[in-house]
Amino acid sequence: MFIAFYRASKFAVQNFWRNVWLSLMTVSILLLTLLSINVLLVLNVVTDRAITYVEQRVDVSVYFYETVTEDQLTSVVSYLRTLTQVKDVQVVTAQEALARFQTQHEGDEEILQSLNEYGGNPFGSTLVVQAYHVDDFDFIISALDHPDYEEWIREKDFSNYQDIINSIEASTDRVRWFGYGLSGLFLLITALIVFNTVRMGIFIHREEIGIMRLVGASSWFIRSPFLLEAILYSFLATVLAGALLYPILLQVEPKVDAYFGSVTGLTVYFIQNGLWIFGGQFLLLALLNMIATTFAMRRYLKI
Amino acid sequence: MIRCKNISKIYHPDIVALKNVSLHIQPGEFVSIVGQSGTGKTTLAKLLFAEERPTKGVIEIGGWDISKIPNRDIPVLRRQIGVVFQDFKLLPKKTVGENVAFALEVSGERPKRIAEVVPQVLRIVGLGDRAHRYPHQLSGGEQQRVVIARALVHRPKIFVADEPTGNLDTLNTREIIDLLLRINEFGTTVVLVTHNREVVNALKKRVITIDHGEVVSDVEEGRYRI
Ligand SMILES: Nc1ncnc2c1ncn2[C@@H]1O[C@H](COP(=O)(O)OP(=O)(O)O)[C@@H](O)[C@H]1O
Ligand SMILES: [Mg+2]
Numbered sequence: 001m002f003i004a005f006y007r008a009s010k011f012a013v014q015n016f017w018r019n020v021w022l023s024l025m026t027v028s029i030l031l032l033t034l035l036s037i038n039v040l041l042v043l044n045v046v047t048d049r050a051i052t053y054v055e056q057r058v059d060v061s062v063y064f065y066e067t068v069t070e071d072q073l074t075s076v077v078s079y080l081r082t083l084t085q086v087k088d089v090q091v092v093t094a095q096e097a098l099a100r101f102q103t104q105h106e107g108d109e110e111i112l113q114s115l116n117e118y119g120g121n122p123f124g125s126t127l128v129v130q131a132y133h134v135d136d137f138d139f140i141i142s143a144l145d146h147p148d149y150e151e152w153i154r155e156k157d158f159s160n161y162q163d164i165i166n167s168i169e170a171s172t173d174r175v176r177w178f179g180y181g182l183s184g185l186f187l188l189i190t191a192l193i194v195f196n197t198v199r200m201g202i203f204i205h206r207e208e209i210g211i212m213r214l215v216g217a218s219s220w221f222i223r224s225p226f227l228l229e230a231i232l233y234s235f236l237a238t239v240l241a242g243a244l245l246y247p248i249l250l251q252v253e254p255k256v257d258a259y260f261g262s263v264t265g266l267t268v269y270f271i272q273n274g275l276w277i278f279g280g281q282f283l284l285l286a287l288l289n290m291i292a293t294t295f296a297m298r299r300y301l302k303i
Numbered sequence: 304m305i306r307c308k309n310i311s312k313i314y315h316p317d318i319v320a321l322k323n324v325s326l327h328i329q330p331g332e333f334v335s336i337v338g339q340s341g342t343g344k345t346t347l348a349k350l351l352f353a354e355e356r357p358t359k360g361v362i363e364i365g366g367w368d369i370s371k372i373p374n375r376d377i378p379v380l381r382r383q384i385g386v387v388f389q390d391f392k393l394l395p396k397k398t399v400g401e402n403v404a405f406a407l408e409v410s411g412e413r414p415k416r417i418a419e420v421v422p423q424v425l426r427i428v429g430l431g432d433r434a435h436r437y438p439h440q441l442s443g444g445e446q447q448r449v450v451i452a453r454a455l456v457h458r459p460k461i462f463v464a465d466e467p468t469g470n471l472d473t474l475n476t477r478e479i480i481d482l483l484l485r486i487n488e489f490g491t492t493v494v495l496v497t498h499n500r501e502v503v504n505a506l507k508k509r510v511i512t513i514d515h516g517e518v519v520s521d522v523e524e525g526r527y528r529i
């Protein structure tokens with residue numbers, strides 16, 4: 001068993017070298033396929049991270065009338081905190097709101113003038129509510145339509161982050177679909193190229209194969225070098241894809257981070273999940289190639 | 304050992320290579336199959352080791368009906384039949400020893416056994432000292448002896464040779480035929496396909512003559528008549 005495996009591997013490696021250009025071309029196509037799949041993956045990760053980043057910063061500002069007392073405010077805060085959807089509630093008191101307004105418009109005489117003319121504090125208190133998930137805001141906002149609190153609230157401002165998220169998704173979606181299409185196309189080409197490579201391999205080795213058949217080699221033995229070769233191609237392509245992707249990620253990550261104004265942790269993601277990502281891609285590719293190889297052998301190996 | 308009952312072989316779409324051939328070859332026999340070119344000799348030889356399957360009829364090898372042999376059983380059959388065929392020459396990039404060893408490697412033999420068998424069969428064909436030569440460093444006759452050595456690695460009960468002397472001069476032909484006789488003396492059934500008149504006449508063994516796909520004569524100690 002072991003000796004048969006050793007011999008089959010030896011033949012597989014010999015096949016690889018015997019027409020090394022064909023082998024290299026095959027590996028290159030496999031590599032292109034993997035790269036396009038990985039670009040797609042990068043895109044998914046970046047989109048995910050960007051959306052998470054935006055989502056973490058989504059909040060609802062609830063503005064109260066000036067007349068609302070601190071006790072009333074506290075009761076709303078405690079009510080909100082009982083909601084499981086609410087992550088955090090920050091209180092901005094009327095005084096804080098005024099101070100903040102004044103610092104924001106420092107040097108703007110006209111505005112400060114009109115504030116003075118108003119006399120007193122025109123601001124009410126504000127609550128800044130954060131949710132665990134963007135989808136929960138609708139619920140939180142409707143919860144505030146509570147008859148007890150309704151009349152204290154002047155305005156609820158749900159900054160329209162959903163639009164930002166939608167626009168991120170819309171802009172990446174198009175690229176993503178293109179990526180899916182391209183990867184699919186590459187996978188198809190991969191299968192065809194591998195089919196052809198095996199066909200060539202069978203042609204180049206027809207004398208050996210003829211002798212093998214004649215002296216009673218099992219079909220399994222005749223087939224295994226071609227299957228092993230398909231695995232070898234997949235393995236080389238996966239290793240090369242990893243080796244190429246790493247420096248590319250290092251280059252790209254700062255630019256992506258700058259664009260989204262956040263830390264995507266792209267490289268770290270790929271390193272931490274490398275085993276799954278590349279292991280999965282290797283298995284996918286090896287499986288596809290073995291299927292293509294089997295088809296080629298069925299067609300051209302008369303065994 | 305070999306029994307053919309009413310076999311016909313029709314190649315796609317309608318080339319009749321063999322018509323209703325019946326013959327019986329005893330264990331240890333030496334049989335020559337002769338006939339003009341294109342009469343179905345090679346086809347008959349191919350049927351014996353299941354390279355082709357008969358369109359009609361039954362072929363039994365040692366009592367085993369191989370007319371409808373499934374692909375997975377073919378290796379088992381092939382390890383009992385030594386085959387020398389014009390299409391299957393030596394691999395030019397392997398030495399004589401490696402060429403012979405190849406036949407054992409691909410059928411899963413252990414290295415220790417290969418190391419024993421290779422010198423043995425090379426000695427049988429008289430090339431014990433040529434193991435490290437490459438095929439192009441050998442004469443045509445020597446090359447053919449290596450091919451025969453390779454066919455002997457499994458100690459076959461039947462030996463089928465299709466025109467083994469086709470490209471050889473008289474002297475080399477003589478040597479190959481002597482070798483086949485020696486193999487036959489060890490008890491192996493030999494089926495020799497040839498159209499060489501001198502060979503057949505010198506052998507004084509059984510001759511089966513085929514013409515247009517049919518057996519037209521089958522005589523003990525026959526002579527080439529066509
Ligand atoms: N694979 C094949 N497909 C179609 N026709 C074939 C094939 N092999 C042989 N033939 C035909 O069958 C006939 C017998 O061929 P063959 O057995 O090779 O004869 P021989 O060996 O006596 O010269 C010939 O007419 C040949 O053209
Ligand atoms: Mg012939």
